[in-house]
Amino acid sequence: METALGTMPPVCFVLAADLAAARRFYTDTLGLAEAGEDPFAVRYDLAGTMLRLTKVEGHTPNPHTVLGWQVEDIEAVIDALVAKGVTFAVYDGFGQDELGIWTHPASGAKIAWFHDPEGNNLSLTQAPRG
Secondary structure, three states, X not given: OOOOHHHOOOXXXXXXXOHHHHHHHXXXXXOOOEEEEOXXXXXXXXXXXXXXXXXXXXXXXXXXXXXXXXXXXXXXXHHHHHHOOOOEOOOOOOOOOOOOOEEOOOOOOEEEEEEOOOOOEEEEEEOOOO
């Protein structure tokens, strides 16, 4: 039997040991609209993709990006998140600007990273203009 997973809606997962703190961050700080909950997760609708913020005891975050958003104006989104207490990551030797934005040398895409209360690495990406 052949699957057609490329035509089916994806579900993404972000893990959290402290689900209550993570929920406050994703709902209040990031402004995501909750789409429901069950004993294991809080669900969000991310432009048609389900995000399950899932409780996992003893969760240790990985250093790589686990979830990101494509944005039209990265500086405006950064300013809005900083006003809500979000700190953007600056990595040694990466050449980010004062807002924490790295510009991809080949494409010109702008990318910035930040962390949720669990330490999960999240990102913003602005496609090159023009």
